[in-house]
Amino acid sequence: MKRMATPGVLRLLEELADGTVEEFSPVITEDGGVSYPDVERHLDACDGDSYSVLESLAHREILYREFQEKAYVCPECGADGMTYTTICAECGSQNTIEQELLEHVECGGLAPEKQFQAADGEYVCPECELAVRPEQTEMLRQHVCQTCGASAAGSVGALQCRECASVYEPREAIEWVLYSYGFEQHGRQWLTTQLSARQALAEMLADRGFAVDTDTVVGNDGRERPVHLYGEEELLGDRVVGAVHERPDHDAVERLHEIAAAVDARSVLVSTSGTITERAEEFAQTHSVGVVSYQQDGTLQREYTTATRTERPSSVFERLTSSVRRQLN
Numbered sequence: 001m002k003r004m005a006t007p008g009v010l011r012l013l014e015e016l017a018d019g020t021v022e023e024f025s026p027v028i029t030e031d032g033g034v035s036y037p038d039v040e041r042h043l044d045a046c047d048g049d050s051y052s053v054l055e056s057l058a059h060r061e062i063l064y065r066e067f068q069e070k071a072y073v074c075p076e077c078g079a080d081g082m083t084y085t086t087i088c089a090e091c092g093s094q095n096t097i098e099q100e101l102l103e104h105v106e107c108g109g110l111a112p113e114k115q116f117q118a119a120d121g122e123y124v125c126p127e128c129e130l131a132v133r134p135e136q137t138e139m140l141r142q143h144v145c146q147t148c149g150a151s152a153a154g155s156v157g158a159l160q161c162r163e164c165a166s167v168y169e170p171r172e173a174i175e176w177v178l179y180s181y182g183f184e185q186h187g188r189q190w191l192t193t194q195l196s197a198r199q200a201l202a203e204m205l206a207d208r209g210f211a212v213d214t215d216t217v218v219g220n221d222g223r224e225r226p227v228h229l230y231g232e233e234e235l236l237g238d239r240v241v242g243a244v245h246e247r248p249d250h251d252a253v254e255r256l257h258e259i260a261a262a263v264d265a266r267s268v269l270v271s272t273s274g275t276i277t278e279r280a281e282e283f284a285q286t287h288s289v290g291v292v293s294y295q296q297d298g299t300l301q302r303e304y305t306t307a308t309r310t311e312r313p314s315s316v317f318e319r320l321t322s323s324v325r326r327q328l329n
């Protein structure tokens with residue numbers, strides 16, 4: 001599961017924050033998958049599918065997840081909204097009729113009462129051809145298949161596609177549990193922090209004479225690489241690619257470095273928690289990726305803590321953020 005807040009992820013959360021989208025709601029696509037159009041249109045190719053992105057944000061408690069419905073998708077044509085039907089367990093035909101049958105208890109012979117009645121008013125079992133008295137028989141309600149003649153006490157539940165009429169046993173149909181997603185209270189604050197940190201980096205570079213673009217793409221080789229921030233300084237030809245993450249991990253630093261190297265730029269990573277993982281720090285140091293932390297007062301500082309080494313400073317920080325959260329709630 002991807003943990004990174006990519007430019008695409010920030011874009012879709014911004015739309016949720018400003019009320020353009022009330023909730024991210026699912027639709028079943030033509031090929032029978034599930035998609036979130038309000039998420040899909042913001043994502044870049046490298047972000048993965050909308051469902052995984054939302055699940056990851058729900059896992060991090062940035063978004064809540066609310067059950068909507070269960071959808072059954074036809075494996076044949078991909079349409080959803082299959083309807084309930086019953087079928088013959090033997091041949092799968094839907095043409096089964098519930099009717100009363102007489103059973104000759106001794107031999108198990110089963111037939112409509114009419115077939116038991118002999119010409120002289122006596123009862124003869126059509127199966128074993130012995131004369132039977134009424135008390136040797138039992139009346140049963142059975143589902144009789146009009147296609148193959150099989151009968152059974154119960155019918156078998158099945159799902160039929162409204163589009164192509166294919167019939168499937170329920171376990172063969174594709175079951176989707178559909179959720180909608182919206183902001184957790186903490187999520188709104190989290191987004192504000194990410195955007196403020198990006199803005200702080202943009203302003204710091206602008207102060208140093210850079211022309212800065214946030215939420216943009218870089219690359220002059222025909223490949224567009226989405227980045228949180230790109231700055232260019234004309235006079236010396238200095239270029240900077242910036243990224244903002246709550247707690248940068250190795251993947252985040254590596255990706256930033258790759259993009260910066262591809263456009264011959266320096267790279268700066270902002271940690272909004274003031275923490276980065278040990279592996280991320282190692283990579284940053286060996287590849288000259290600058291790391292700064294975003295402070296509660298809105299400034300950027302060179303100090304940060306490394307997750308696995310310093311337990312105490314990060315837990316103090318967690319206490320600070322959770323008390324801030326309580327005040328905001």
Ligand SMILES: [Zn+2]
Nearest residue numbers: 074077161164
């Ligand atoms: Zn179908």
Ligand SMILES: [Zn+2]
Nearest residue numbers: 104107125128
């Ligand atoms: Zn019989």
Ligand SMILES: [Zn+2]
Nearest residue numbers: 088091145148
């Ligand atoms: Zn049948």
